[in-house]
Amino acid sequence: MLQLIVGSNEESAALELSDCPDTDVVDVVSLLDSQRELTPEERCTVNNLAFSWDLPPINVDNRRWLAEKMQQIAVIERRRTQIKQLRRGLKDCSVFYMIKERPALAQVLFPRSAEQVMDSQTILKRIIWPMPDSDNEDDHSSVEETCLLTGFLRDYIENGSSRELNQLLKFWTGWSIPPQHLYVEVSNGITLPVASTCLTTLKLPLKCPNYHSFKVNLDASVGSTEFGFGMI
Incomplete structure (x- = not known):
């Protein structure tokens, strides 16, 4: 998230499944990441989420792409407003350019909850x-x-x-x-x-x-x- 806040390219952001806060999306992406053949019920679950986000239905060729696209929507695109607000707030308190130049300071400002x-x-x-x-x-x-x-x-x-x-x-x-x-x-x-x-x-x-x-x-x-x- 720090990469996105300081203005890095979204395509370069490394996403993990644990970054996704929505359990229903995690379940669907896990199905897509699995190597096995999906049951009709599982394909229906995947397609329902895909259609709700204006994505194409699952097929043999787009399974990997669909998983990555769903993860990007859940983690980045649905947080876009919050990312902009964080960026604006960091600029207002003169912290933005400091962490942009010295990214290691972000660990002090934003400690992980774990x-x-x-x-x-x-x-x-x-x-x-x-x-x-x-x-x-x-x-x-x-x-x-x-x-x-x-x-x-x-x-x-x-x-x-x-x-x-x-x-x-x-x-x-x-x-x-x-x-x-x-x-x-x-x-x-x-x-x-x-x-x-x-x-x-x-x-x-x-x-x-x-x-x-x-x-x-x-x-x-x-x-x-x-x-x-x-x-x-």
Whole structure:
């Protein structure tokens, strides 16, 4: 992306499948990159995406070209507005020509999210924990279960590795940079943890017998999403 931001030729940009933020496009390009004969259903999936982007249907001669073209559209052409905005912003703050002349400085300005070291206190100090319902003071079991679950979450964060905490944060907020506040809710209407990324809210199921079950469920939810807004 740095090559495109500083104005290099789009044709010289080296694209990888991991650069694509759209899982449906990744699936289609993976089919095209495979060496096997596609089934009628798979060909239909490929052609549906091709037609939606005004590309020709798949045939024996254009399979490699179609994969590269779809990847270029997903990674570059659908981000063109954002690339222009980034270029304009870098020029306004007098950084554009500096990184154009010294590309190595871009690693300092734009560190990769995978290289960020996340610690438990960075997350814990931002969490707004759920408060007992003042209108339901007699429901001691609900308060006890809520306290139990928040304790499980605290243990999960305190014992998590940097990679696990980064994945949790991305699931929680859709981004790899911690916001000012992280909210936690406990709900009786769900069976697995879910996240409302726009509200930076992690919702935990009320019923959970022990920490092991809590960790298994949270790991399953966190692992169900590969991409976050931070990768788009």
